[in-house]
Amino acid sequence: MLSLKVNGRVFAVDVEAETPLLWVIRDTIGLTGTKYGCGVGMCGACTVHVNGKAVRSCQTRAGQVVGQEVTTIEGLGGTHPVQEAWRDGDVPECGYCQPGQIMAVAALLAKKPNPTDADITSEITNLCRCGTYSRMRDAIHRAAQLASRR
Amino acid sequence: MHFIPKINRREFMVTSFSIGGGFALGLVFPQNQAEAAAIAAQIGRNPWEASLGKEGIEINPWLVVGTDDTVTIRVAQSEMGQGTFTSWSKMIVEELECDWSKVRAEYASVNRHVRENKVYQRMATNSSSSVRVSRQYLQQAGASARERLMAAAAEQWAVPRSELTVNAGVITHTPTGRSLRYGQVAQKAASIRLPKEPQIKTPEQFTFMNKPTRMLETPLRVDGSATYGIDVRIPGMLYAAVKQSPVFLGTVKKFDANAVKKRPGVHSVVRFGGPKVEEGVAVIADSYWHAKSALDLLPIEWDGGTHSNDSSKGFFEMARKALDEPGARVVTKKGDAEGVINSSAKVVEAVYELPYVDHAMMEPMNCTAHVTADRAEVWVGTQNPEEAVSQISKLTGIPEENVYLHNCFLGSGFGRRGANDDVRLAVVIAKQVGRPVKVIWSREETMQHGAYRPMRVSRFRGALGPDGMPTAFHTRVIGIESPYPGDEQTIRGLHKLPYRVTHELFDYHSRETHVPNGPWTSVGRSQNEFFLETFIDELAHAAGKDPYEYRRLLLENNPDFPQAKAWLKVLSTAAEKSKWGGKLPAGTARGIAIGDSRRITRDEITICAIVATVSVSKQGKVRAERFDVAMDTGPFLVNPLAAERQIEMQVVMGLAAALKQEITIEKGRVVQSNFHDFPLLTRVEVPQVAVHFVRATDKPIAGIGEEALGWVAPALCNAIFAVTGKRVRSLPLKNHDLSWA
Numbered sequence: 001m002l003s004l005k006v007n008g009r010v011f012a013v014d015v016e017a018e019t020p021l022l023w024v025i026r027d028t029i030g031l032t033g034t035k036y037g038c039g040v041g042m043c044g045a046c047t048v049h050v051n052g053k054a055v056r057s058c059q060t061r062a063g064q065v066v067g068q069e070v071t072t073i074e075g076l077g078g079t080h081p082v083q084e085a086w087r088d089g090d091v092p093e094c095g096y097c098q099p100g101q102i103m104a105v106a107a108l109l110a111k112k113p114n115p116t117d118a119d120i121t122s123e124i125t126n127l128c129r130c131g132t133y134s135r136m137r138d139a140i141h142r143a144a145q146l147a148s149r150r
Numbered sequence: 151m152h153f154i155p156k157i158n159r160r161e162f163m164v165t166s167f168s169i170g171g172g173f174a175l176g177l178v179f180p181q182n183q184a185e186a187a188a189i190a191a192q193i194g195r196n197p198w199e200a201s202l203g204k205e206g207i208e209i210n211p212w213l214v215v216g217t218d219d220t221v222t223i224r225v226a227q228s229e230m231g232q233g234t235f236t237s238w239s240k241m242i243v244e245e246l247e248c249d250w251s252k253v254r255a256e257y258a259s260v261n262r263h264v265r266e267n268k269v270y271q272r273m274a275t276n277s278s279s280s281v282r283v284s285r286q287y288l289q290q291a292g293a294s295a296r297e298r299l300m301a302a303a304a305e306q307w308a309v310p311r312s313e314l315t316v317n318a319g320v321i322t323h324t325p326t327g328r329s330l331r332y333g334q335v336a337q338k339a340a341s342i343r344l345p346k347e348p349q350i351k352t353p354e355q356f357t358f359m360n361k362p363t364r365m366l367e368t369p370l371r372v373d374g375s376a377t378y379g380i381d382v383r384i385p386g387m388l389y390a391a392v393k394q395s396p397v398f399l400g401t402v403k404k405f406d407a408n409a410v411k412k413r414p415g416v417h418s419v420v421r422f423g424g425p426k427v428e429e430g431v432a433v434i435a436d437s438y439w440h441a442k443s444a445l446d447l448l449p450i451e452w453d454g455g456t457h458s459n460d461s462s463k464g465f466f467e468m469a470r471k472a473l474d475e476p477g478a479r480v481v482t483k484k485g486d487a488e489g490v491i492n493s494s495a496k497v498v499e500a501v502y503e504l505p506y507v508d509h510a511m512m513e514p515m516n517c518t519a520h521v522t523a524d525r526a527e528v529w530v531g532t533q534n535p536e537e538a539v540s541q542i543s544k545l546t547g548i549p550e551e552n553v554y555l556h557n558c559f560l561g562s563g564f565g566r567r568g569a570n571d572d573v574r575l576a577v578v579i580a581k582q583v584g585r586p587v588k589v590i591w592s593r594e595e596t597m598q599h600g601a602y603r604p605m606r607v608s609r610f611r612g613a614l615g616p617d618g619m620p621t622a623f624h625t626r627v628i629g630i631e632s633p634y635p636g637d638e639q640t641i642r643g644l645h646k647l648p649y650r651v652t653h654e655l656f657d658y659h660s661r662e663t664h665v666p667n668g669p670w671t672s673v674g675r676s677q678n679e680f681f682l683e684t685f686i687d688e689l690a691h692a693a694g695k696d697p698y699e700y701r702r703l704l705l706e707n708n709p710d711f712p713q714a715k716a717w718l719k720v721l722s723t724a725a726e727k728s729k730w731g732g733k734l735p736a737g738t739a740r741g742i743a744i745g746d747s748r749r750i751t752r753d754e755i756t757i758c759a760i761v762a763t764v765s766v767s768k769q770g771k772v773r774a775e776r777f778d779v780a781m782d783t784g785p786f787l788v789n790p791l792a793a794e795r796q797i798e799m800q801v802v803m804g805l806a807a808a809l810k811q812e813i814t815i816e817k818g819r820v821v822q823s824n825f826h827d828f829p830l831l832t833r834v835e836v837p838q839v840a841v842h843f844v845r846a847t848d849k850p851i852a853g854i855g856e857e858a859l860g861w862v863a864p865a866l867c868n869a870i871f872a873v874t875g876k877r878v879r880s881l882p883l884k885n886h887d888l889s890w891a
Binding site for chain 2 (some may be wrong): 002033045102129135
């Protein structure tokens with residue numbers, strides 16, 4: 001039995017310590033906004049925050065995050081500047097990769113409130129099959145503006 | 151009477167850049183939090199649940215009016231990123247004249263469609279059909295409902311219908327100023343029969359369609375609440391990880407279930423197979439991870455059968471040989487093409503080859519099923535729910551009426567999720583397990599058991615006259631495909647040349663393999679248009695003419711091609727918007743391509759022209775800088791915002807395939823397994839995409855959703871030739887040395 005803190009709530013989960021965090025979040029805790037895309041850490045659809053930093057949850061073991069603060073898309077609050085900017089720009093197409101994209105961007109903005117285009121391309125490595133990259137970039141700049149006004 | 155819509159051209163033409171947002175987005179931002187929240191509530195997270203319209207009164211199968219004036223629209227097409235919930239609702243609301251902020255949307259019930267003799271007409275989503283096929287009957291459903299609501303109000307007040315007006319769901323009796331809301335007359339309206347169906351609006355009467363509307367689908371995708379098939383959770387549900395025969399059509403020789411039965415959470419190990427189900431083994435467990443990690447340890451012996459040594463290299467060799475055999479089937483024969491070519495002084499000949507490509511949807515294949523003695527229930531994101539129901543019924547013996555399929559949001563489809571092999575597999579497993587089972591294919595399983603875009607090889611020969619224009623054309627295509635796609639897709643787009651050529655021969659062969667194929671966004675065109683539009687570029691070069699001017703000449707001189715004028719309009723739009731002929735830095739050039747997505751089986755076309763602006767470093771590194779996509783809209787463009795995004799998607803998808811994607815076969819099985827060897831386009835590779843909608847024809851077009859992709863690769867490769875002098879006749883580009891001096 002592991003004790004995990006996800007979105008501010010403590011969950012006692014009956015999983016092996018080596019279980020990928022992704023599957024604990026989805027199958028055991030039941031938060032399905034975090035997506036499975038590749039299982040090898042490439043696509044970033046499974047991105048969550050651990051202590052505010054973006055990580056690929058398919059490559060993170062449950063045992064590694066005991067005592068840490070895990071945040072998923074459901075814990076971002078819905079009115080986070082990145083989510084507002086995403087809505088304003090109607091960014092998602094099929095939307096499957098977007099929770100991961102949003103989590104990656106939220107972590108980037110926490111670290112770099114005003115990222116350049118170069119920061120965005122080098123730091124946000126999440127993949128999008130529908131090709132919403134340009135709309136995302138515009139939304140990231142908008143999110144930075146929204147955040148600075150709060 | 152011939153119908154000529156009057157639309158102010160300047161208003162209608164949408165020229166917006168994906169970069170900087172521009173026109174389309176600026177108009178439609180929500181003004182405040184309350185408005186944003188209202189949008190957020192318009193689609194439920196589980197789109198199949200008929201919860202939204204439960205309290206209302208059904209006016210017709212398409213729509214329910216609540217006593218609180220909400221209007222719930224039933225959407226009978228699958229949503230995988232096109233914004234179908236929005237466009238479908240718009241087509242009804244344009245006529246219904248209700249309050250858009252009170253519109254709710256949910257999937258139409260597949261079960262009802264089956265029970266009530268296809269009440270929703272058609273529930274398969276393919277061939278860019280969501281708008282093309284349904285617009286008329288949806289407008290009619292909206293208009294009919296409006297007139298019944300109006301008639302109900304007229305009856306209640308005992309006044310003539312002609313004295314009533316309606317605005318945003320409020321009916322007003324003009325002489326007295328009295329008003330009634332839709333919700334107040336819905337009950338009465340439900341029993342009203344109209345003496346005759348009302349006329350639907352023509353485009354010049356639209357107040358809502360043809361203008362950009364924010365996507366109802368967005369909020370659910372931003373807070374993580376949208377339920378994709380893979381997210382479904384059913385009480386008592388188990389999880390399955392699956393492994394299908396690595397060699398297609400192979401069999402399971404044996405496996406040792408005891409090796410994994412005692413692993414944590416494992417429930418059972420089952421073997422599967424059957425009609426249209428690849429043989430394999432599944433591990434069932436209490437979580438996907440338990441199932442997957444046990445499956446990885448399960449010893450399985452396979453028998454690859456007769457295809458164990460087949461390879462895509464071998465398929466190409468087979469096709470190249472077939473190029474020298476007279477085509478088994480002749481599509482076009484006009485004059486004496488071979489004779490003219492054989493006696494011509496100037497002949498251009500080229501052989502083109504394209505590999506298999508995977509769809510690589512972000513959401514891996516999956517399906518959840520629960521099969522009992524007399525009822526089957528399935529949760530999946532499918533492009534073809536009605537076909538799935540029929541297949542479930544066949545596999546289980548349960549009548550279609552007792553099959554309940556709950557369609558989910560799709561983490562894209564691109565044609566792959568119309569095959570329903572995920573549904574069949576889940577059903578044969580669930581039948582054995584007796585409890586609800588969610589079957590998830592790993593990324594590797596999804597990629598290695600695809601329904602790939604067919605490989606294709608072609609040879610083009612063209613004779614040029616003294617003026618450099620073609621006098622004869624011989625096209626021979628070798629389709630390499632499983633039985634699925636059939637001839638129409640092999641020849642699609644090449645069956646009738648838009649360009650003027652006096653002598654023409656087009657013949658082809660089909661060669662079957664054991665590798666499964668399926669429709670891949672643009673279906674046939676991403677192969678055939680690459681061949682044709684590259685070859686036209688080769689002819690222009692041989693003639694010493696500018697590729698844009700050359701195409702103009704071919705079209706202007708063709709009296710047999712009624713759409714030539716419209717083509718020229720779209721072609722010149724792409725050229726002008728891309729500043730064709732304007733100066734570019736060294737190592738950068740433009741390439742052009744055009745086509746109209748014509749098919750043998752239907753009249754509609756969508757004319758699309760693309761100019762790619764591309765740089766190539768001396769070392770041969772390709773960078774797509776910008777794509778200008780000009781597309782004819784005809785009189786209807788239901789939601790320009792959604793249309794523009796779908797075109798951006800096609801540029802990115804077409805570019806990824808052209809630059810770096812291929813599925814190869816060795817020893818009968820797929821070599822690639824994940825995004826490291828089948829890479830998607832990355833953020834840094836994405837070009838600027840400028841979409842230019844232009845009204846070039848007066849008839850409804852063939853659609854938007856896959857009518858641009860075919861011209862991405864030829865425009866790109868024609869630009870590469872302009873920089874490097876190297877002609878690209880096969881893809882992907884990663885296999886080519888494009889260095890130049």
